[in-house]
Amino acid sequence: MAATKSLIRSESGKVRRVVVVGGGLAGLMTVIKLCEAGVPVDLFSLVPVKRSHSVCAQGGINASVNTKGEGDSPQVHLEETVYGGDFLANQPPVKAMCDAAPSIVFMLDRMGVPFNRTPEGLLDFRRFGGTLFHRTAFAGATTGQQLLYALDEQVRRWETVDVEDDRGERVPGERMVRKLEWWEMIGLVTDDDGTCRGIVAQDLKTMSIVAFPGDAVCLATGGCGIVFGRSTNSIINTGTANSAAYQHGACYANGEFIQVHPTAIPGADKLRLISESVRGEGGRVWVPRDAKEHRPGREVPESGRDYFLEEKYPGYGNLVPRDIASRELFKKCFHEKRGVYNRESQHNENEVYLDVTHLPRELLHKKLAGVLEIYEKFVGEDPYVNPMRVFPAVHYTMGGLWVDFDRAANGSLVMGSPRNQATSIPGLYACGEADYQYHGANRLGANSLLSCLWAGMVTGPAIASYRKNMAKSAWDVPSSLFEKAEKREQKKLDAILALSGNENPYQLHDELAQTMLVDCTIERHNPTLDKVLAKIEEIDERSRRIGVTDSATGKMNQGAQHVRHLRNMVILARVIALGARNRDESRGAHFKPEFQQRDDANWLRTTMAFHQAGAGGAHDSVRFARSVDYSLLGQRVEVKDDVDTTLVRPRPRKYETAGAASAAAKG
Amino acid sequence: MADDRRARTIALKVKRQDGPGQASYWHEFAVPWHPRMNVISALMEIQKNPVTTSGQKVTPVVWECVCLEEVCGSCTMRINGRVRQSCSALVDAIGKGDAPIVLEPMSKFPVVRDLVVDRSRMFEDLKRVKAWINLDGSHELGPGPRQSPESQEQTYPLSRCMTCGCCLEACPQVSASSDFIGPAALSQVRLFNLHPSGKMHASERLEAVMGEGGVEGCGKAQNCVEVCPKEIPLVDSIASVGRDATKHMLLGWLLK
Numbered sequence: 001m002a003a004t005k006s007l008i009r010s011e012s013g014k015v016r017r018v019v020v021v022g023g024g025l026a027g028l029m030t031v032i033k034l035c036e037a038g039v040p041v042d043l044f045s046l047v048p049v050k051r052s053h054s055v056c057a058q059g060g061i062n063a064s065v066n067t068k069g070e071g072d073s074p075q076v077h078l079e080e081t082v083y084g085g086d087f088l089a090n091q092p093p094v095k096a097m098c099d100a101a102p103s104i105v106f107m108l109d110r111m112g113v114p115f116n117r118t119p120e121g122l123l124d125f126r127r128f129g130g131t132l133f134h135r136t137a138f139a140g141a142t143t144g145q146q147l148l149y150a151l152d153e154q155v156r157r158w159e160t161v162d163v164e165d166d167r168g169e170r171v172p173g174e175r176m177v178r179k180l181e182w183w184e185m186i187g188l189v190t191d192d193d194g195t196c197r198g199i200v201a202q203d204l205k206t207m208s209i210v211a212f213p214g215d216a217v218c219l220a221t222g223g224c225g226i227v228f229g230r231s232t233n234s235i236i237n238t239g240t241a242n243s244a245a246y247q248h249g250a251c252y253a254n255g256e257f258i259q260v261h262p263t264a265i266p267g268a269d270k271l272r273l274i275s276e277s278v279r280g281e282g283g284r285v286w287v288p289r290d291a292k293e294h295r296p297g298r299e300v301p302e303s304g305r306d307y308f309l310e311e312k313y314p315g316y317g318n319l320v321p322r323d324i325a326s327r328e329l330f331k332k333c334f335h336e337k338r339g340v341y342n343r344e345s346q347h348n349e350n351e352v353y354l355d356v357t358h359l360p361r362e363l364l365h366k367k368l369a370g371v372l373e374i375y376e377k378f379v380g381e382d383p384y385v386n387p388m389r390v391f392p393a394v395h396y397t398m399g400g401l402w403v404d405f406d407r408a409a410n411g412s413l414v415m416g417s418p419r420n421q422a423t424s425i426p427g428l429y430a431c432g433e434a435d436y437q438y439h440g441a442n443r444l445g446a447n448s449l450l451s452c453l454w455a456g457m458v459t460g461p462a463i464a465s466y467r468k469n470m471a472k473s474a475w476d477v478p479s480s481l482f483e484k485a486e487k488r489e490q491k492k493l494d495a496i497l498a499l500s501g502n503e504n505p506y507q508l509h510d511e512l513a514q515t516m517l518v519d520c521t522i523e524r525h526n527p528t529l530d531k532v533l534a535k536i537e538e539i540d541e542r543s544r545r546i547g548v549t550d551s552a553t554g555k556m557n558q559g560a561q562h563v564r565h566l567r568n569m570v571i572l573a574r575v576i577a578l579g580a581r582n583r584d585e586s587r588g589a590h591f592k593p594e595f596q597q598r599d600d601a602n603w604l605r606t607t608m609a610f611h612q613a614g615a616g617g618a619h620d621s622v623r624f625a626r627s628v629d630y631s632l633l634g635q636r637v638e639v640k641d642d643v644d645t646t647l648v649r650p651r652p653r654k655y656e657t658a659g660a661a662s663a664a665a666k667g
Numbered sequence: 668m669a670d671d672r673r674a675r676t677i678a679l680k681v682k683r684q685d686g687p688g689q690a691s692y693w694h695e696f697a698v699p700w701h702p703r704m705n706v707i708s709a710l711m712e713i714q715k716n717p718v719t720t721s722g723q724k725v726t727p728v729v730w731e732c733v734c735l736e737e738v739c740g741s742c743t744m745r746i747n748g749r750v751r752q753s754c755s756a757l758v759d760a761i762g763k764g765d766a767p768i769v770l771e772p773m774s775k776f777p778v779v780r781d782l783v784v785d786r787s788r789m790f791e792d793l794k795r796v797k798a799w800i801n802l803d804g805s806h807e808l809g810p811g812p813r814q815s816p817e818s819q820e821q822t823y824p825l826s827r828c829m830t831c832g833c834c835l836e837a838c839p840q841v842s843a844s845s846d847f848i849g850p851a852a853l854s855q856v857r858l859f860n861l862h863p864s865g866k867m868h869a870s871e872r873l874e875a876v877m878g879e880g881g882v883e884g885c886g887k888a889q890n891c892v893e894v895c896p897k898e899i900p901l902v903d904s905i906a907s908v909g910r911d912a913t914k915h916m917l918l919g920w921l922l923k
Binding site for chain 1: 686702716729733755785797806811816819820829
């Protein structure tokens with residue numbers, strides 16, 4: 001029996017909506033699932049949704065369709081994903097995702113995504129990291145863009161569909177989706193029981209602050225690569241929404257797991273990604289055997305080239321998982337000083353060659369044009385002729401808001417359970433890169449688009465069922481709750497606008513990013529991490545003496561917005577660095593030279609971080625817990641930090657042998 | 668020699684506007700040059716330290732950018748009079764001696780502040796032409812229709828449109844006094860009418876561009892294809908949609 005009278009209208013007659021924040025793949029998929037379940041949505045995005053960071057994904061999306069008859073299956077996909085993630089991912093959600101992957105790719109196909117085709121007219125698949133199978137469907141080398149556009153089109157269609165009330169009659173003036181673009185989520189609204197009742201958002205065109213009720217709220221706001229400054233991430237990926245939720249009491253999990261992608265173009269404003277698909281199609285990584293090699297890459301003969309990944313990992317070769325490839329590249333350049341020699345600067349740069357010049361031009365054009373075009377435009381060299389020069393860059397946030405899952409007897413998920421993708425704040429859900437759930441300690445290439453879509457497919461039904469069973473709609477709680485939250489956020493903005501100190505917020509971000517990038521990415525040493533933590537405290541201190549660069553009110557003010565983002569980034573940086581400092585082992589992307597072994601006895605567990613606000617001028621701190629305790633629809637739920645490894649038993653991770661990632665997948 | 672280059676500065680002349688409907692004015696800035704520098708890096712320098720060449724402290728220049736690799740379409744503006752993305756505008760390639768690089772907002776859309784404009788009309792136009800597949804639902808229904816590699820090679824380039832607005836900015840037929848829908852949405856009509864399921868609703872899309880402000884508004888100046896950063900064959904798209912619309916107008920009633 002439904003607890004409330006109408007699922008469409010509140011007691012006062014308003015249309016009951018759910019809030020989704022973020023218009024990338026995960027957010028849009030959630031919106032589509034909610035609409036299909038008859039739930040009207042307010043969709044917030046700080047940029048027009050078609051410009052979300054999902055467009056940057058290049059290589060493709062994994063699904064074990066086995067088009068090439070290699071014996072691939074969702075079971076192998078599951079095994080390789082948890083092995084690639086060094087066994088830190090809970091396995092039931094991963095199983096459910098891998099099982100659903102073929103149907104997800106077929107759905108995208110039906111939406112009109114221009115996937116590359118085989119001669120028979122079927123979807124084509126290519127190779128990606130951490131597997132020996134052709135498992136990755138792709139649309140040229142701009143797959144993320146094409147997927148996002150397909151979902152954007154479907155959501156636009158929902159924008160034209162009228163809301164129907166419980167009797168099936170149209171509600172005048174109300175559409176299933178209301179888009180609020182150029183609106184930034186800046187805080188949550190929770191009631192006295194701690195249940196999430198909506199958000200506070202800011203209109204970035206006018207800077208006005210408004211609270212919006214939502215029967216549930218879903219954050220699909222992506223990762224936080226900009227904490228590290230230059231990365232492959234878009235400029236908007238500051239993690240600011242996640243940080244706000246964390247400061248409001250949500251648990252943040254596995255923050256220390258940050259993926260560094262092995263191949264990006266060094267740059268001053270951004271480190272542009274060169275997709276793993278380049279290696280999937282046959283691209284080779286090498287450095288000259290002679291560290292003082294003066295000739296340009298294309299003139300170095302075969303005998304003078306060191307294909308170091310292929311030599312060390314004969315099975316997976318250039319397609320070892322990203323954490324491993326990045327460490328090898330780093331070692332080659334940083335420790336062995338064998339990066340490409342630069343005649344002008346007269347030293348070995350932190351760059352290796354990524355070479356596609358041996359591949360047929362027609363293949364490159366059909367399958368990789370989009371990414372090779374980026375290299376050509378931004379470096380000004382022709383990658384069809386000259387080997388590209390690349391270096392690792394921060395790429396993906398494996399950690400994120402802690403979310404629950406409801407395990408089914410068959411080891412998969414109970415679909416439609418309100419526990420799936422629920423954060424530790426009742427009524428607040430998270431999905432996509434913003435959650436921590438699917439990738440463990442290292443994400444496999446082409447699993448991100450999949451996990452975004454899958455998590456959205458899970459979140460929609462979870463919220464629909466939560467909403468069906470909630471005792472009181474957010475649209476029926478007293479308006480004073482929203483007024484109070486608005487005032488709270490307005491006060492924070494006013495304080496920012498009044499900042500007149502001598503610290504430059506952009507300089508502070510540069511310093512934060514520099515320390516995080518140099519000392520908290522590929523290799524982590526405890527004494528250095530102590531210095532990182534001290535630097536974070538210093539930046540926190542100095543951030544109180546910022547001079548805001550723009551004090552304009554009533555119009556777009558990016559200066560004030562940046563101060564808010566900076567503060568939220570400092571708080572996430574502390575979670576990341578402290579998590580890294582505590583975890584004395586090496587697992588996936590987290591590597592400590594002093595603790596090179598994985599330590600399952602002590603560390604096969606989820607890092608669960610809670611915000612501790614500093615009282616009376618003291619700095620904020622982090623409380624690490626061994627369990628999450630929350631209540632959902634009146635039921636108390638306790639989840640310990642143990643990782644569910646009931647489907648694939650943990651074993652040492654060794655990519656030196658072909659087929660090591662799955663017993664069913666010998667090369 | 669290398670040291671001289673490092674000490675170099677880049678001059679920028681930026682058209683400013685404090686808010687919608689307000690008067691515009693110009694500011695000049697000089698920022699340090701660095702290798703592979705693009706217009707966005709120059710704007711980031713100004714953002715950090717907004718002081719003009721005459722030493723006046725001003726509000727930082729506001730602009731829009733997201734991906735910085737020319738796939739999101741955000742950072743479109745007029746650079747030295749030509750519309751393009753500012754992320755892929757490398758200063759060494761666009762500079763003309765000591766002359767400043769001139770940045771202006773696009774002129775065919777309302778200004779929000781400085782270089783930021785509001786392109787929502789383009790997204791509304793996508794609604795008008797029903798630029799989507801009429802999906803039965805996102806539940807499991809098996810694979811989509813088979814398509815030849817050749818048809819993928821035809822549709823993929825059309826599907827790369829970022830809704831950046833370059834084509835509208837360059838089109839002489841798009842103006843405050845005209846309601847011409849512009850090349851981007853017309854090309855989407857072609858894209859969806861080529862798709863095996865999309866073409867089931869081809870007539871709805873054609874009808875949407877047959878009336879006032881539709882495909883007839885094209886003056887065949889061909890500026891759109893010149894400025895499209897993704898080299899989408901927009902002129903072909905408009906011609907193709909025009910032919911189909913004419914055919915539909917003459918014969919459509921026979922099929923009803």
